[in-house]
Amino acid sequence: MTNDGRSEPWAAGLSSAARVVWAKHDFDTNDWLPLYRHMADSAAVATLLWDEWLPPQVRRLIADALPGGEDDARLLTVWLCCVHDIGKATPAFAGQVDVLADDMRANGLATPSRKQLPDHSYAPHGLAGQLILRDWLVTRHGWTERATHQLTVVVGGHHGVQPTNTGILAADKRPALLRTPGNEQAWLDVQHELLDVAADRTGVTPRLAAWRDAKLPQPVQVLLSSLVITADWIASNPDLFPLFPNAGTRSQDPVRTREAWRLLDLPAQWRPREPPGTPAELFATRFALPPGANPRPVQEQAVEAARAMPAPGLMILEAPMGEGKTEAALTVAEVFAARSGAGGCFVALPTMATSNAMFDRFLSWLAHVPGMPQEAASVFLAHSKAHLNEDYLALMGGGVTLDLDRDGGDDRDSTSLIAHRWLRGRKKGMLASFAVGTVDQLLFMGLKTRHLVLRHLALAGKTVVVDEAHAYDTFMNTYLDRALTWLGEYGVPVVILSATLPARRRRELVAAYTGDHGGHDHVEQARAHPLITTATPGAPANVLAPPASGRGTDVLVEPLADDLDTLGARLTAELVDGGCALVIRNTVARVHEAAAHLRDIFGEGTVTVAHSRFLDLDRAANDADLVAAYGPPGRGADRPARHIVVATQVVEQSLDVDFDLLVTDLAPIDLVLQRMGRLHRHPRGDDQAERPERLRRARCLITGVDWTTTPPDPVRGSRTIYGAHVLLRSLAVLRSRLEARTDAERTVRLPDDISPLVQDAYADDDALIPPAWKDEAEEARTAHEVTHVVRQEKADVFLLDEPKRPGRALIGWVDAGVGDADDSHKGRAQVRDTAESLEVLVARRSTDGTVTTVPWLPDERGGLELPTHTAPPSDAARALLASALRLPYQFTVGAAIDRAIEELEADMVPAWQTKDAHWIAGELVLFLDENDRAELAGHHLHYTRTDGLKATRAE
Known part of the structure; x- marks a missing residue:
């Protein structure tokens, strides 16, 4: 198990005790890796990361903080990566594997078993390494303890969380975790021996004195910490850096590093050049751009x-x-x-x-x-x-x-x-x-x-x-x-x-x-x-202030009563000669209600629905269909002669779609303007001559409001989503146009009116609020301000501090944080003020017990069998994973979410929760019957490819 150093430069000159300190162990094979070898691997990876992968923008920031510029920055990075695991040269770590600890004991390092150190958790090897490196810099190189923190915290935080002052103090009070009592000097000698060799091999020994007075900005400490983690992850991969004793020719540099880097095949970064020309x-x-276009x-x-x-x-x-x-x-x-x-x-x-x-x-x-x-x-x-x-x-x-x-x-x-x-x-x-x-x-x-x-x-x-x-x-x-x-x-x-x-x-x-x-x-x-x-x-x-491009749209704005008969009659009149209308509702329930009514008038094939309550694949297809049908002219798609799209806010942003007529629920003014951006977005013939004659002037009908009250009263769903205050401000800035009698007075000119409308709506003063609205407006503003403060305080709980002064260590940087973050709904809720939601995968279960993916999925993913006695084939499992659906809000209110989860868990397929079913393990599955219906938490559910999910409370 020992290495005599004759064939290994990094081991040459090391004592036998230093050579048997271990860093990696595989319990299945009993293979292992000495700490000195992992230190060498990490240093080699760091060198390659710096030289071949790290962007100049990052290198320069680190270099600017050090007296020797980029040479110092490279040395410091490689050295910190090299020594990051020095905390493994401690009894708290070494006692985890008895056979390796026995070899260390045989070489003079008294190593208690893990059971003999019940408080070992106070000195995880990252924190232990921070303390060992601190002591080495103080005793061997004359640093003050305070000055060491900005470097040693990089070692202490290499597992993703920087130690806290409380954690450092607790570890310092337990010196037996770092060096066994009665055998302290032997441990200290090995720790310092490994650090001395690391300093010599990486070339930092002559530079340590020059770094004593450096004040590293916290962003530099962050970058150094992340480079240590990156190098460690690469150097810890046994496929790249094999463990001993079976590493063969890949047991030492330079073969070991060269082969690992070849296998990793990490793509180089972009090297942009200043683009020439006008x-x-x-x-x-x-x-x-087409010829002649500018x-x-x-x-x-x-x-x-x-x-x-x-x-x-x-x-x-x-x-x-x-x-x-x-x-x-x-x-x-x-x-x-x-x-x-x-x-x-x-x-x-x-x-x-x-x-x-x-x-x-x-x-x-x-x-x-x-x-x-x-x-x-x-x-x-x-x-x-x-x-x-x-x-x-x-x-x-x-x-x-x-x-x-x-x-x-x-x-x-x-x-x-x-x-x-x-x-x-x-x-x-x-x-x-x-x-x-x-x-x-x-x-x-x-x-x-x-x-x-x-x-x-x-x-x-x-x-x-x-x-x-x-x-x-x-x-x-x-x-x-x-x-x-x-x-x-x-x-x-x-x-x-x-x-x-x-x-x-x-x-x-x-x-x-x-x-x-x-x-x-x-x-x-x-x-x-x-x-x-x-x-x-x-x-x-x-x-x-660049000049406008000259492109613009004049949009006539007018109120529309919020009842379905009025909506149907108006669209009947407007679309008498054809045309494509977009109806935007602020809630899915209003989408379904309007679509059903309009289909009774215009027919099933003339009304399309778009919202977020579709399966993932269905929603992606819906977006593609919208762009194909209503995108820019000349794309080859056939624009319908007459059609109505009823949608939620999903069409509000980033979809390049163009409609002849817009009907929208009242929303904050900036979003109303965004919705207007889907109206006459592209020229269709000279003076829009290719549009139906009565739709050649862009018109936006605003609904979702009771216009008979003072002030006008937005529907409850809109108030719930946006708040009464911003809706009243939106009404106030549009009031003169909504109450006007002539087309000129009713016109919103895009882009000229965008900034005035938005700035007035979000101004602090109430100059635009009519006196008759005063009481309701003040009440709405107060509620808005309270909500703003509550949300701000909620956001501040896990908010990262601003960077502290240079030299201030990152100790406790993410203390009291949220753990891990990811782009799941749960992860997104950490940075968005969203209510908890429940996502399910949707499958179909026949009366004979056969389970399949829903039949209409594209690309031959529909109707795939999902066996319940074993893990599904990967293609079927991926198709099921692509059939994710977010349940509506009523399943997340109060006890409803617990009831829904309980019922879904009771219907789980055990074979789908094994490691063989890794694609879908842990996911909740909603099983629809052959009519695509289900019962869940006191609700009837019905899913259709045309309308998505409808949920109604059971009687």
């Missing part, structure tokens, strides 16, 4: 503003719907990345549906971006339903080869986009170079969780684009602001997009990123639209 030339090459003024000025900034920083881009904000943001991200040394890009969106819609556009952009790695670039779709996205599945199945322009010229080359096997999953996925996903992935950056440092490393090396910034509530904005604060500290370039951003919110975003909460009055006072705001920490923010 904005028009740049957009033409990135987005294949970017819009806001797109051109966004690029010019990015180039003019003193350093990459924050850009807030406000422009109307359909103005090409996404293309502008990606182009600015490329400029920022080239100037900052970013190694990738992350685009954050409000929902999974909007993320999926963006993913294809993102991949298309990557095909035209120079600087991609020679062999492959890593891509990640960052949400929990990524396995349902066909584009992402293709990347997981071996990658997609792109023909691309590496140099910005005519010479073409190719690379592959892959979802790399190591760069997947909840903790590592965001380390991929390029990612699209829900904004939760960014919000988690401000949430106290395990392995938070990895999320910080992932984002610290990228440019970040945040789309639909207006779509986030108080709770989410709290986490977004804290994430922006850390991104600003890292120097990460950020582009924020919105069509309808309140001015106060614009100022808050600038303040969060720059860390300067004073000033910025001019940022909040700006009222132009489009608007570009740029900011870098330590410099005044700039505001630019």
Whole structure:
């Protein structure tokens, strides 16, 4: 079991006691790995990570904190990775495996068994390593204890949670866990011997004195911690770094490291270059503009503003719907990345549906971006339903080869986009170079969780684009602001997009990123639209007002009584010559009610339903069908001659759909304007001549309100979702148009009226509130303010602190956190103020007991048998997993959720809960009968492919 060191450079000169201290053990094979070997492996991996993988943006930040610049940064990183497991050279750790502890005892290290150390949990090896390294720096290199903390906490937190002061004090009071009483010197000698060798082998010994007075900013400590974890995970993989004694030729450097790195095959990061040429030339090459087409003024000025900034920083881009904000943001991200040394890009969106819609556009952009790695670039779709996205599945199945322009010229080359096997999953996925996903992935950056440092490393090396910034509530904005604060500290370039951003919110975003909460009055006072705001920490923010593109829509606004007969009669009149109408309701119940009534009038085939209460695959198909039927002209789809889509807010954002007429429930003004963005979105003939004659003027009918009361009273479902205050403010800013008698007075001009309407609606004053509304408005405002405070306090509970002064250690950084975070509904609820919900998988069970997937699933996934005596085949299990459905709110109120879970658990299939059924183990399954009905928690459930799930209370 011992190694004499003659064939192992790292072991040469080590005492026999130091050579038998162990780090890894496999109980099945009894294979093991000496600690010195794991130290060497970790150092070798860290060297390769620094030299071949880490983006310059991250390297520079660490280098700027050290007296020797990048040379020091590389040395420090490699050394910390090397010594991170020194806490395993302790009796508290070594006594876990008797056979290995016996060898240590035989070499002079008294090692009690784990049973003899009942308080061993007070010194987990990470914390033990922090204390050992502290003592070594103090006694061997003259550091003060306080000065050591900023480095030793990196070792202490390498399992994802930084030790607390209380934990450090408790471990210090139990010295027997670090060195056996009566044998302290032997243990101390081995610990220091291993640390001395590590310092010599990594080359840090001459630099330790120079680092004594360094003050490492907390962001640098975070990055060092995340690099230690990354190197440890790679070096701990026995497939890459085999255990002894069966490692063969892969038992030592350099063969061991070279082969491991080859097998890992970690894709290199993006190496962007400053894109040359005018904005028009740049957009033409990135987005294949048709001949003669030019970017819009806001797109051109966004690029010019990015180039003019003193350093990459924050850009807030406000422009109307359909103005090409996404293309502008990606182009600015490329400029920022080239100037900052970013190694990738992350685009954050409000929902999974909007993320999926963006993913294809993102991949298309990557095909035209120079600087991609020679062999492959890593891509990640960052949400929990990524396995349902066909584009992402293709990347997981071996990658997609792109023909691309590496140099910005005519010479073409190719690379592959892959979802790399190591760069997947909840903790590592965001380390991929390029990612699209829900904004939760960014919000988690401000949430106290395990392995938070990895999320910080992932984002610290990228440019970040945040789309639909207006779509986030108080709770989410709290986490977004804290994430922006850390991104600003890292120097990460950020582009924020919105069509309808309140001015106060614009100022808050600038303040969060720059860390300067004073000033910025001019940022909040700006009222132009489009608007570009740029900011870098330590410099005044700039505001630019590009000219409008000339594209615009005049929308006639009028109230519509909230009864179904009125709705049906109005649509009958408006669609008499054909046309496509969109009816948006704020609740699913109102969607079903309206759709049923309209089908009685227009027929089943003329009314389509879209909302969130569909199976995952069905909802994805619904979105695709909407874009195919109502997308831009010239896409080859047949637009229906006459059709009505009744939908919830799912059509509000990121779906490029275009309707002739809009009927919408009252909503906050910014969302009403977003909905108007689906109205006459694209030109259809000169002066819209290809639309039915009576629908060539865009009209928005606002309903969901009792117009006979003072003030008008929004329906209860809308008040529940949005609150009475913001709905009354929305009514107030639209009041003059809703009460007008002429078309000119009723017109909302897009984009000219977007900013005035939004800013007035979200202003602090009540100047627009009619005197007759005063009492109700004051009551609504008070309730709104109370709710805001409650949500703010709720968000603050697990909110990460802002970065402390340089030199302040990360001790207790995520203390009292939430544990792990992921993009499940439970995980998202940690950064969104959402009610608990219940998700089920849906299958069909026949009267003879046969269970199958529902029959209508696409791509031959429907009707697959699901055996109940064993784990289903993987294709059937994946099809079932793609049939997830979120149950409506009535199953989450009070005791209803407990009753529903109890009934679902009673119906669980035991064979589906085994490790062989890993795709679906732990999931709740709702079994529909042959008529697609079920009973659950006192409700009748009925699912149809056309309408999704309906739930009615049983009598």
